[in-house]
Amino acid sequence: MKYGTTSHFKITDNAIGENYSLELTTQGYLYTFGSRDSYQLGRRILGRNKSNCLMLIPKKVVIRIKKIFAGGYHSFAVSDGEITYIWGQNAESQCELHHTLVLLENGDVYSFGCTRYKQLGIGASEGNQNSPVQINLDKCKYIATGDYYSIAVNNENKVYTWGFGGTYALGNRSENNELLPFELKCKEFGEISAIGGSSQYSVILSNFHN
Known part of the structure; x- marks a missing residue:
C-alpha cells in the first residue's frame, strides 16, 4: 500500500465489510477506509470531514493489532495484548x-x-x-x-x-x-x-x- 508520497506499508491481512475495508500492516498497524455511516472505521472524523460519510484515503487507527475481522457494518480487532475491540453498528446488539x-x-x-x-x-x-x-x-x-x-x-x-x-x-x-x-x-x-x-x-x- 502507498500512503502519501513518502510512506510505504506491507499488508499482511485485510477484512472487507459491506462498503468499507480494514487493512493490517506487517508492523501491526490498522488502517481503515470507505463508508463511515455506522462508525465502522473506528476513528474520529474531524473538521470539515465530519459531514462526509465516505473516507477514501486509508487512515491509521492507533492500536497495535494482530488480527482483524469485519461484519457487514461492524468491525473487530485483537490487539497484541489479547484485548478484543469492537466498533460500528449495534442496532441488533x-x-x-x-x-x-x-x-x-x-x-x-x-x-x-x-x-x-x-x-x-x-x-x-x-x-x-x-x-x-x-x-x-x-x-x-x-x-x-x-x-x-x-x-x-x-x-x-x-x-x-x-x-x-x-x-x-x-x-x-x-x-x-x-x-x-x-x-x-x-x-x-x-x-x-x-x-x-x-x-x-x-x-x-x-x-x-x-
Missing part, C-alpha cells in the same frame, strides 16, 4: 450483517446479536442476544457467517450450518430455516481448509475425494 460468531483458541464457538432467523444456533429465542452464548458444538477450527446464517467446521472435519435457509444457502436441500447446527453430509468432502458465507450462498474449500 451485534457490536456479519446483524450477528457475530466468535471462535476461541480452545475451539469453543459463541454467538450474539439478532435472533430473527435463528442464526445464533441456540434454538428458539425471542429478541436480540446482547451477550455471547456458547453454541452446542464439538471443538471447531473454522467459522463463517452469511447475512442471516452461520457455518462451522469442527476438528473432525464435520460441517454445520444454521439460520436462514432461503436460496438453499444452508446446504440442507431445502429452504427451511435451521434453529440448531445442522450437519451437512457429503461423501466428497476431503480435508476442509476454508469456508465462507455471503448473502445468498456458501463456499467450502476442501481437498476433493474421488
Whole structure:
C-alpha cells in the first residue's frame, strides 16, 4: 500500500465489510477506509470531514493489532495484548450483517446479536442476544457467517450450518430455516481448509475425494 508520497506499508491481512475495508500492516498497524455511516472505521472524523460519510484515503487507527475481522457494518480487532475491540453498528446488539460468531483458541464457538432467523444456533429465542452464548458444538477450527446464517467446521472435519435457509444457502436441500447446527453430509468432502458465507450462498474449500 502507498500512503502519501513518502510512506510505504506491507499488508499482511485485510477484512472487507459491506462498503468499507480494514487493512493490517506487517508492523501491526490498522488502517481503515470507505463508508463511515455506522462508525465502522473506528476513528474520529474531524473538521470539515465530519459531514462526509465516505473516507477514501486509508487512515491509521492507533492500536497495535494482530488480527482483524469485519461484519457487514461492524468491525473487530485483537490487539497484541489479547484485548478484543469492537466498533460500528449495534442496532441488533451485534457490536456479519446483524450477528457475530466468535471462535476461541480452545475451539469453543459463541454467538450474539439478532435472533430473527435463528442464526445464533441456540434454538428458539425471542429478541436480540446482547451477550455471547456458547453454541452446542464439538471443538471447531473454522467459522463463517452469511447475512442471516452461520457455518462451522469442527476438528473432525464435520460441517454445520444454521439460520436462514432461503436460496438453499444452508446446504440442507431445502429452504427451511435451521434453529440448531445442522450437519451437512457429503461423501466428497476431503480435508476442509476454508469456508465462507455471503448473502445468498456458501463456499467450502476442501481437498476433493474421488
